Amino acid sequence: MKLKGAQILMKMLQAEGVDTIFGYPGGAVLDIYDALMDTDFRHILVRHEQGAVHAADGYARASGKVGVCLVTSGPGATNTVTGIASAYLDSIPVVIFTGQVPTHLIGNDAFQEVDIVGITRPCTKHNYLVKDVRNLAKTIKEAFHLARSGRPGPVLIDLPKDVVNATATFKAPGEVRMRTYNPTYKPNIRQLQKTIDLIGKAKKPVIFSGGGIVLSKAHEELTRFARKAQIPVTSSLMGLGGFPGTDDLWLGMLGMHGTFRANMAVTECDLLIGIGVRFDDRVTGKTDEFAPNAKVVQIDIDPTSIQKNVPVSVPVVGDCRTSLSMLNDLLEKIDQEGTDEKREPWLKQIHEWKSTTPLAYKQTDTIKPQYVIEMLYEITGGEAIITTEVGQNQMWAAQYYHFTEPGHFITSGGLGVMGFGLPAAIGAQVGAPGKIVVDVAGDGSIQMNIQELATAVQYGLPVKVAILNNGFLGMVRQWQELFYQRRYSSTRFEHAPDFVKLAEAYGATGLRATKPEEVKKVLKKGLETKGPVIMDFVVAQEESVYPMVPAGAPIKKMLLV
Amino acid sequence: MEEQRHLLSILVDNEPGVLSRITGLFSGRGYNIDSLSVAETVEPNVSRVTMVTHGSPGIIEQIKKQLNKLINVIKVTDLTGMHYVLREMALIKVNAKSEHRAEILRITDIFRGQIVDVGIEHFTVKVTGEPEKIGAVLNLLKPMGIREIARTGCVALPRENGTSNKNA
Numbered sequence: 001m002k003l004k005g006a007q008i009l010m011k012m013l014q015a016e017g018v019d020t021i022f023g024y025p026g027g028a029v030l031d032i033y034d035a036l037m038d039t040d041f042r043h044i045l046v047r048h049e050q051g052a053v054h055a056a057d058g059y060a061r062a063s064g065k066v067g068v069c070l071v072t073s074g075p076g077a078t079n080t081v082t083g084i085a086s087a088y089l090d091s092i093p094v095v096i097f098t099g100q101v102p103t104h105l106i107g108n109d110a111f112q113e114v115d116i117v118g119i120t121r122p123c124t125k126h127n128y129l130v131k132d133v134r135n136l137a138k139t140i141k142e143a144f145h146l147a148r149s150g151r152p153g154p155v156l157i158d159l160p161k162d163v164v165n166a167t168a169t170f171k172a173p174g175e176v177r178m179r180t181y182n183p184t185y186k187p188n189i190r191q192l193q194k195t196i197d198l199i200g201k202a203k204k205p206v207i208f209s210g211g212g213i214v215l216s217k218a219h220e221e222l223t224r225f226a227r228k229a230q231i232p233v234t235s236s237l238m239g240l241g242g243f244p245g246t247d248d249l250w251l252g253m254l255g256m257h258g259t260f261r262a263n264m265a266v267t268e269c270d271l272l273i274g275i276g277v278r279f280d281d282r283v284t285g286k287t288d289e290f291a292p293n294a295k296v297v298q299i300d301i302d303p304t305s306i307q308k309n310v311p312v313s314v315p316v317v318g319d320c321r322t323s324l325s326m327l328n329d330l331l332e333k334i335d336q337e338g339t340d341e342k343r344e345p346w347l348k349q350i351h352e353w354k355s356t357t358p359l360a361y362k363q364t365d366t367i368k369p370q371y372v373i374e375m376l377y378e379i380t381g382g383e384a385i386i387t388t389e390v391g392q393n394q395m396w397a398a399q400y401y402h403f404t405e406p407g408h409f410i411t412s413g414g415l416g417v418m419g420f421g422l423p424a425a426i427g428a429q430v431g432a433p434g435k436i437v438v439d440v441a442g443d444g445s446i447q448m449n450i451q452e453l454a455t456a457v458q459y460g461l462p463v464k465v466a467i468l469n470n471g472f473l474g475m476v477r478q479w480q481e482l483f484y485q486r487r488y489s490s491t492r493f494e495h496a497p498d499f500v501k502l503a504e505a506y507g508a509t510g511l512r513a514t515k516p517e518e519v520k521k522v523l524k525k526g527l528e529t530k531g532p533v534i535m536d537f538v539v540a541q542e543e544s545v546y547p548m549v550p551a552g553a554p555i556k557k558m559l560l561v
Numbered sequence: 562m563e564e565q566r567h568l569l570s571i572l573v574d575n576e577p578g579v580l581s582r583i584t585g586l587f588s589g590r591g592y593n594i595d596s597l598s599v600a601e602t603v604e605p606n607v608s609r610v611t612m613v614t615h616g617s618p619g620i621i622e623q624i625k626k627q628l629n630k631l632i633n634v635i636k637v638t639d640l641t642g643m644h645y646v647l648r649e650m651a652l653i654k655v656n657a658k659s660e661h662r663a664e665i666l667r668i669t670d671i672f673r674g675q676i677v678d679v680g681i682e683h684f685t686v687k688v689t690g691e692p693e694k695i696g697a698v699l700n701l702l703k704p705m706g707i708r709e710i711a712r713t714g715c716v717a718l719p720r721e722n723g724t725s726n727k728n729a
Contacts, residue, residue, distance in 0.1 A: 121582055122589045126632040129578075146632065180574065180635050304626040307619070 001171075005133040005164035006035035009097070012140040013041065015172060018068050020044060020059060020430055022052040026072020027112060028099025031164045033070075044430060044459060047451035049076050051423035053083020053154075054412075054449070056094045058427030061410045062385055062435070064217070066093045066147050067427065073099040074112030077158075078119065082417055084154045085123040089414025090238060091215060093152040095143050096124075102162040103131055117158050125153030133166040138173045145176040150183030151302040152215055183301055187318025187326065194314045195273065195297045196330045202271035202295075204346045205231045208254060208283075211238030211413065212276015212300060212320040214406040219243065221324035222275065228331050230343040232350055234262040236277050237398055238413040245402030246382070251350065252359070255283035256549045257395045260558060261353035263549070266291050267556040268349075274298040276320040279309040280414070281551075289554035299323045359399055360561050361543070367516050369393070369468040369539045372523075373400035376438065376466060379523050384436040385410060385428050389421040389445030391475035393468050395545040397440040407432075419448025425463040426456050436464070436527060443469040443496055453506040456532040464526050465534045467499055470541045478544040482559070503534035512536040564615050566595070568647065568717055571610040571628060572635040575601055579633045583610060586631065592616060592624050596649075596692075596714035607635065611716045644720040650687065650713045651695045652677070656706035657684040668701045683708060 003011065009032060013021070020042045025033045036043060046052045049071045056067025067087075071080055077098040087094045101110040117129045126146050128139050136159075143155040199205060213222055213235075219242050226233050226249050233243045234251040243250060252259030254266060266272060272294040277283070279298075284290040287310055298306050299316040306315045316323060361370040373396050376384070386401055387410040388394040394411055403409045410428055412420040421439040429437045439446075446467055456463050468474075477491040500510030509529050513522040519537065526535040547558040573579050580599060587594050595613040602609050614624060621639075628637045640647075657665055657680075665684055669676060674688035688698050692715065699707065 117578065118581070121578070121585050178632070181632050302630070304623065304630050308623060 002167050003170040004167050005136055006031040008136050008170050010035050010039050012137055016144045021068045021070050022046055022055040023070035024049050024052060024076060026076045028073035028161050046455050049079035050083050051449050051452045053080045054420050054423035055427030057087045057092045058387060058410050058424030059431040060092050060094055062407055062428035063431030066095055066144055069096045071098055073101055074114050077114055077116035084120055086412045086415040086417045087154040088123045091152050091211060093147040094154040095147050096154060096156040098158050100158045100160040103160045120156050124156050127156040129158040130163050133163050133168040141173045142176050184317045185319040185322050187316045187323045191314055191316045192326055192330060198271050198295055199229055204269045205271040206265050206269040207231050207233045208272055208274045208277055209233055209239045209242045210236040210277030213239055213242030216319050216321040217406060218321035218324050219406050221321055221328060225324050225328050230339050232265060236283050240398055240409045241403035241406045244404040246404055253398055257545050259359055260357035260547055261350050263555040263558060264353050265350055269294045272296045276300060278305040284309060285549050285553055285555040366540045367519055367537055369396050369543055370400050372468060372519055372537050373397055375519050375523055377401045380436055384438050385432060387421040387425040387428060387439045389441045390416045390418045391442050392545050393440050393442040418445035422449050423452045426452055426461055429461040429463050439463060439465045441465050441467045442474055443467055444473045453508055457507040463532050467536050468539050469536050470539050472541060499534050499536040508532040508534060510534050514538045564617055565621060566615045567621050568640040569612045570638045570640055570717060573608050573610055574633040575606050575608040582631050582633060586627055598714040598716050613715055640717055640719060645717050646720060647691055647715055647717040648689055649692050649695055649715045650689045652711045653686045653702060654683055654708040655686060655702045661705045672698050
């Protein structure tokens with residue numbers, strides 16, 4: 001069958017089970033957009049290419065499928081870079097198709113030409129420039145395979161205009177075979193046995209779970225494992241939802257804005273089992289004083305994550321779910337009689353930390369942002385998908401919304417992209433149509449991709465945005481307050497849009513709360529209203545996120561409320 | 562931690578952009594490349610990169626893992642501590658006034674080099690060996706005045722097991 005490159009692309013997308021494409025057309029992708037007209041794909045026309053990648057990212061996390069983006073060459077391609085880098089640091093499977101000038105013009109500084117393969121080399125799992133239409137089908141197949149297997153990540157394919165316009169005989173490619181790529185799913189059983197032995201000896205063990213649990217959908221295995229061995233669980237920001245946030249063994253998040261009990265437990269533990277985590281600096285603080293008394297087990301599918309930041313006693317290369325399921329089998333063989341009694345002093349100590357120093361804030365007659373999140377949790381029964389922007393809003397959402405399932409907390413954890421939350425919410429809503437999706441935002445970050453509100457309105461995607469409006473770039477202001485003698489350099493917005501009117505201008509609904517007693521009412525109304533809604537919560541201006549570990553300090557040195 | 566010098570032999574897909582993926586990895590993560598040499602192998606679609614790098618043991622471990630993670634990297638072999646043959650070539654353009662000509666020829670001869678270009682006021686000396694040997698030649702030629710040098714960087718292959726002393 002002779003097909004044009006653009007048609008081959010459509011065939012391959014169908015074969016990969018794609019149903020939605022987030023994109024923005026332009027000169028170099030006209031042929032692809034034309035071919036799109038003859039297919040059933042749902043194309044979501046975003047308002048900025050950055051939004052397309054964040055939306056594909058949110059879609060991937062909410063649906064468990066690979067997110068797909070399509071943009072034009074030059075500025076279309078460069079606008080995707082922030083989104084790609086974010087997906088890369090969070091290991092999210094996204095495939096990005098960029099248009100490119102015709103092959104004979106490449107290198108000529110042609111109109112809307114940019115070396116996007118060169119630009120995105122360090123922030124993609126892999127990328128391709130397709131120079132011959134005969135290689136197109138195989139390349140697409142490989143790209144999807146790479147994006148979703150092993151440690152997932154974004155893969156970019158650059159498509160010159162003449163390549164998608166050329167014809168070739170189309171034959172569906174067979175299974176992907178790459179001699180250079182073969183991720184290890186099944187861990188070494190001896191390493192797991194060592195882990196089990198260490199658990200047997202440990203008096204104060206802690207599990208530290210991360211994004212790997214969410215990505216490999218290992219939450220059930222993790223829960224079974226933790227309960228069986230009676231080991232308390234903390235997690236990174238990316239790991240939230242990988243273990244029920246309502247469980248007795250749950251310690252809360254670890255690190256810079258972690259809970260007192262999580263940071264103390266890790267500081268005092270004698271065994272730390274890291275699963276699907278990379279021991280990022282926001283978690284470890286000063287590495288020399290991180291879990292100083294502990295033997296560390298680290299389970300990860302990516303060997304580069306192991307021992308990158310902290311020394312590890314038992315490295316385990318393998319998929320989180322496979323590893324946990326094998327650990328559970330090993331545990332089954334051991335008599336667990338007496339485990340409860342053995343753990344009692346440790347769990348009692350943790351309970352004491354929890355009751356003396358819980359997460360807390362002082363209620364006043366202005367709205368406290370933490371209160372908004374608490375009410376949001378209460379009203380949605382913990383069932384909503386929460387996306388966030390970046391900064392204080394992100395940390396309060398992480399602290400006060402208790403996630404019980406993976407795929408419900410969608411945040412730009414590694415790169416920390418302001419402007420992530422709204423397009424990610426749009427993607428999540430497309431990927432999980434029946435769900436309530438709420439973007440927890442700040443008045444700063446919401447303005448970074450506010451144009452995507454038009455996308456939500458156009459496609460009737462009922463995303464809700466809760467702006468914690470403090471008139472500041474709150475997290476930067478907080479650092480200035482604590483470490484720069486309250487010298488608020490360029491963090492106060494002296495002018496801001498009226499978010500209610502802005503919502504209305506976009507054809508969405510706008511609501512506002514200015515007093516604590518209005519919070520519940522506005523949330524209820526906002527969630528009940530059909531279509532996209534912006535809820536503007538005018539909150540205390542100089543509220544800070546606590547606990548806080550100053551950058552580079554040991555995690556036990558927490559600033560508390 | 563103490564810095565170590567490592568000799569890596571890396572088999573990669575012979576494709577455009579692969580070298581840039583490797584060097585980009587090193588510059589992006591702040592690793593060091595002391596020397597680098599790349600050429601096709603007997604399989605035309607495979608190239609061999611021979612690299613000398615240095616770093617603490619933790620960094621060396623990361624370098625090897627990160628290289629392996631690159632999709633176009635087929636195999637990374639750390640030759641350090643193994644038996645291997647190591648060679649580098651240098652072309653040295655050195656001032657050759659009449660009173661120095663005999664001396665230069667003698668030095669070249671001792672190091673089993675060759676004069677590959679002769680001018681009225683210069684010789685170009687070709688010398689092959691381990692980097693230390695090339696360093697020694699350069700030292701001896703220095704007093705005559707070295708105009709230019711071009712070095713290839715190291716290439717290396719493991720020896721068959723037990724046929725020789727460590728990197729002799």
